[in-house]
Each structure stands twice: as C-alpha cells, then as structure tokens.
Amino acid sequence: MTARLPHTLRADALDNRERILDAARAVFAREGLDVPMREVARRAGVAPATLYRRFPTKEMLVTEAFAAQMYACRAVVDEGLADPDPWHGFCLVIEKMCELNARDGGFTAALTSRFPHAVDFEARREYALRSIAELARRAKEAGRLRPDFALDDVILVLMANSGIQASSPTGKITASRRFAALAIQAFHANPEASPLPPVARLTPPASVSSG
Known part of the structure; x- marks a missing residue:
C-alpha cells in the first residue's frame, strides 16, 4: 500500500x-x-x-x-508569413486569430497584456506581433493593405471580436468570421463589395432604461 x-x-x-x-x-x-x-x-x-x-x-x-493558444497563434502567423501572397497571408492571420479568440475569449487579454517576468511567454507574444507587423509591411508594399494601417488596428479588431455575444459557441464563431470579413474589407487599400460569411444569431444587449 x-x-x-x-x-x-x-x-x-x-x-x-x-x-x-x-x-x-x-x-x-x-x-x-x-x-x-x-x-x-x-x-x-x-x-x-x-x-x-x-x-x-x-x-x-x-x-x-494560455500556453497552447500562444503556440497556436505562432502557427497562424507562420502560416501567414509563408504565403507567397502577402495580402492573402494577412487575411488568413486576421481570420484565424479572430476564430482562435472566439474559441478562447481570454486569449486576447493574454496577448495584449505584458508579463515581463514570464520570459518564454513574452518572447512568443513579441514574435507574434513582430510577424504580423512584417506581414502588414509586405501587404502594404504590394499595394493591397491601406497605407495608414497600424499594428494597433489588429489589437483593436481582436478586442472588439472578444466582445461578441451569441446564443451558442457555434454562433459566436459564425459571428466572428463575419466580423473578420468586415474588418478585412476595411483594411483593404481598395475595398470591394465581396460577399460576407453568414449572419449569426447574436445575444441581444441588455435593455437600456429610457428614463
């Protein structure tokens, strides 16, 4: 025993x-x-x-x-960097990071918070941000990404994406995909009215008293 x-x-x-x-x-x-x-x-x-x-x-x-999510984030940005078309790679990163965030809502908070004493985590976080910045530079040079785009715009998109509320986990992912498509159109140097992903049923916001 x-x-x-x-x-x-x-x-x-x-x-x-x-x-x-x-x-x-x-x-x-x-x-x-x-x-x-x-x-x-x-x-x-x-x-x-x-x-x-x-x-x-x-x-x-x-x-x-959030160690696993950071590894997943690195895989996403590496896939984007490896794409010979920088705009396509940039779009892929936005789409997949939004979906990753929709599946793990705390991930964006972790990505946008600094942990100076957590050396490995900080290194992975900085690598992801530098990689997105490099991909954005390439997409700008190709004339596909609007010239006034800033890296903070990606953080803004992820923070907004994390606020999506839906009637189910599947609905949240569906809404996230549509939101990512809207963001990508806004980022395009010459926006085109391309079709959007399906609409999701969202949880209505709390009612606001009129009085």
Missing part, C-alpha cells in the same frame, strides 16, 4: 493542476484577467494554498493557462 501512495499523490496533484488551468481559462475568458486568484481556486474546487503552491503568481497561471 505504501508503495502505491507516491503515485496516488502525483495523480492527485496532476488532477488539481488541470482543474486549476481549466478553471482559469474559463474564468479569464468570461471575466478578464483581473479575477482574483482566490476566485480561480474556488472555481477549480481547490484550496487557495493549493493554487499558490502550483502557481505562485498570476503571471505564471495566465502564461501556463
């Missing part, structure tokens, strides 16, 4: 870690990165001491929670 105990403890520790990360991803996606660590612990069903033992700082928790 004692020979099996360490293995049991390791399994419990792994289970706690995954529950914490799942809870963190969910709560950060819904409520942003300002949620207290104790609230993450409560959602995960673990004691605060357990959370702090695994993740002593919020930076460590956020960077670990």
